[in-house]
Structures are given as C-alpha cells and as structure tokens.
Amino acid sequence: MAESLVEIQRRIASTKKTSQITSAMQMVSGSKLHRSEVASKTFQLYASKVREVVTHLAAAELLSLEGEVEPDPFDDTDELHYHSMLVSRPVKKTGYIVITADKGLAGGYNSSVIKQTLTMLGQDHENDNEYVMMAIGRAGADFFKSRGMNIAYEMRGLSDHPTFAEVMKIVRAAIKMYENEVFDELYVCYNHHVNSLSAQFRAEKMLPISDLVAEEAKTYEKEYILEPSKEEILNRILPQYAETLIYGAILDAKTAEHAARMTAMKSATDNASNIIDDLTISFNRARQTAITQEITEIVGGAAALE
Incomplete structure (x- = not known):
C-alpha cells in the first residue's frame, strides 16, 4: 500500500509540472x-x-x-x-x-x-x-x-x-x-x-x-x-x-x-487539473485505507494479548 501511495504522489507531481507548462504555453x-x-x-x-x-x-x-x-x-x-x-x-x-x-x-x-x-x-x-x-x-x-x-x-x-x-x-x-x-x-x-x-x-x-x-x-x-x-x-x-x-x-x-x-493548451491544462483532482481523491482513499488497516491490526493485536 505504501508503494501505491508513493506512485500516486509521483503522478500528481508529474501532472502538476505538465499543467504548469501547458498553462504557460x-x-x-x-x-x-x-x-x-x-x-x-x-x-x-x-x-x-x-x-x-x-x-x-x-x-x-x-x-x-x-x-x-x-x-x-x-x-x-x-x-x-x-x-x-x-x-x-x-x-x-x-x-x-x-x-x-x-x-x-x-x-x-x-x-x-x-x-x-x-x-x-x-x-x-x-x-x-x-x-x-x-x-x-x-x-x-x-x-x-x-x-x-x-x-x-x-x-x-x-x-x-x-x-x-x-x-x-x-x-x-x-x-x-x-x-x-x-x-x-x-x-x-x-x-x-x-x-x-x-x-x-x-x-x-x-x-x-x-x-x-x-x-x-x-x-x-x-x-x-x-x-x-x-x-x-x-x-x-x-x-x-x-x-x-x-x-x-x-x-x-x-x-x-x-x-x-x-485553445488546445487551455484544454490540456483543464484536463491536467481534472486528473490531479482524481488522483488526489485516490490518494486520500488509499491513505485512509492504510490507516484503517493499521488501526485494525493494532486492535487485533491488543485483543490477542488479553
């Protein structure tokens, strides 16, 4: 899951750079x-x-x-x-x-x-x-x-x-x-x-x-x-x-x-913004899933020690 989060972060950073270029153009x-x-x-x-x-x-x-x-x-x-x-x-x-x-x-x-x-x-x-x-x-x-x-x-x-x-x-x-x-x-x-x-x-x-x-x-x-x-x-x-x-x-x-x-560069910039929004949602979901899994593992471990 950690690798998935890192990959999503890389995609977000890459898309932001592309968006900056298309916006300038x-x-x-x-x-x-x-x-x-x-x-x-x-x-x-x-x-x-x-x-x-x-x-x-x-x-x-x-x-x-x-x-x-x-x-x-x-x-x-x-x-x-x-x-x-x-x-x-x-x-x-x-x-x-x-x-x-x-x-x-x-x-x-x-x-x-x-x-x-x-x-x-x-x-x-x-x-x-x-x-x-x-x-x-x-x-x-x-x-x-x-x-x-x-x-x-x-x-x-x-x-x-x-x-x-x-x-x-x-x-x-x-x-x-x-x-x-x-x-x-x-x-x-x-x-x-x-x-x-x-x-x-x-x-x-x-x-x-x-x-x-x-x-x-x-x-x-x-x-x-x-x-x-x-x-x-x-x-x-x-x-x-x-x-x-x-x-x-x-x-x-x-x-x-x-x-x-x-017009083409405006469309590309808008598309990049939409991709960033979608990736951000995916990142937050993945992070929430990881946190939930960690909490579940901690609770499970504590229950096993009782």
Missing part, C-alpha cells in the same frame, strides 16, 4: 493571438484601399479602351485584354497554396486543413496531373511529399508574425508561375480565424482576380492625374494586389493557428 499563445489579430485587422484596412484603387483604375482603363461607352468592366463577356490577371483562361491545371503550421500542439488545426484540402482535390480533379501544390508549413509539406504529390514550392520556418518581406519569395513565385502558365488559376487553402474558439476552412480563389465588382468603382468630380499611363500603373499594381491577397490569407491562417494552440 496557453498564455504565450494568447499573447501571440492578440498581436496577430491586431496585425490582421490593420492589414485589412490597407488591402481594402488597394482594392479600391485597383477597381477604379481597372474600370477607368477599360472605359478608355471602349471609347465613352460604359460597359461592365468585370463582366465575363467583356474581353479584358489589358492585363492577364483579370482574364479567365481555359483551366488546364490548378495551383493550390496550402497553409499549415510548422509545429504541433495546436489541436486539429493541421489535420483540418489537410483533410479538407484532400477532399476538395478528390472532388475537383480526376488525377494528380491536374493540379500543382505549394506548401507553407512543415505539416502540410511533409504530408504531401510522403504521398508523392506534386509540390512545386514549399516554405518552412515561417515566423509567428510573418512580415511581407518574409513571405514575398513564395508569393512572387506563385504569381510568376501563373504568368508563365504553369497553372491557370490559383487557390489558397487555409483555416480562417473566426474567433478564439473556432476556425473555418477556406479555399479562396486568388488568380485570376475575378472578385472585383463594377459598382465598387468610385467616380470623382476630378479624375486622377496619372503618370505614367493607367495601363502601366495597372501592370505594377495588379501583381501587388494579388500579393496582398495571398499575404492577407497567410496572416489570417497564422491568427487561426495561435487561437487553435491557445
């Missing part, structure tokens, strides 16, 4: 989550302004090409010859950027992205030759490579708060591959941050840029004074806009990762 993830949420919201303001400028310039450029006839600049029936990023071409191959984490201890964050990406690929494609993978994060890269899937580019070791310069390499590689017709459309697959307790899988189409709405184009009493031409500016700003879309998805995914890790 929860607080660290909570701090990272707050910082990431602020960065994501701030970036959304920038992205919305870039979208506003792109929408206005695209509409104005097409209007100037068509004379003074005002067509819908984003209607699929219009031939937008002035930039390939706005033109939908026949899809021979599709590109996917899949964003996962480099580390574990984040609950079902990685498995959710991978599982739903595989489901989508199975539904949309008949064989592996119809798509190209680009992996951000060790979990996704290792998973897809182990299954022999076509990975054109991978990025590991992304920081907890990635800067635009840090992800520029893979972002520009994706845009270059689209321009060189390695694939004809590009999707980004990731977990969208809803709140600290939940995330939602998304597969957003990034290229070609097809979500611009004509009604969003603002009219001004005085038109922009542009130097050089609208077309040359669009040639520079459209790739930058595509870069902001992809970067925004990466920030969103990182925010969801921090939230998932914070």
